Ligand SMILES: [Fe+2]
């Protein structure tokens with residue numbers, strides 16, 4: 643167990659002593675977000691390299707661009723954990739969960755990759771909406787940060803939904 647600093651008390655908001663349980667809960671939610679971003683980076687690196695085929699190129703280019711954004715999200719979650727007097731966890735605490743973004747059997751199976759990205763973005767969207775709701779009237783700074791991240795994830799998902807639609811229109815997905 644890592645020893646955490648304690649904030650200088652304020653009368654209101656997330657740093658007030660009365661909200662210390664909620665602060666712990668929020669740090670846990672932010673830590674989950676942090677790990678989701680880290681795992682997404684791992685999955686996107688693999689899925690930006692593995693695919694074969696002409697049609698995979700466009701998809702792979704976008705996955706590659708997203709990697710940088712997801713790293714930025716992980717850094718933002720980490721910063722906010724620190725600001726809330728938490729500790730950014732070490733790698734030994736990592737647990738994987740993205741079964742849907744494992745490499746497909748055929749590296750030309752780009753539909754598998756597109757669906758995996760959509761699933762990862764959906765899970766992020768759901769978790770970040772929970773954080774935003776939790777922060778309502780409690781921590782508007784975290785809320786503001788996560789709203790920005792949520793917008794990125796919604797944008798990512800929208801793009802890959804468009805890719806999937808094209809394959810569906812051709813009866814390939
Ligand atoms: Fe992200």
Ligand SMILES: [Fe+2]
Pocket residue numbers: 708712763766794795798
């Ligand atoms: Fe994303």
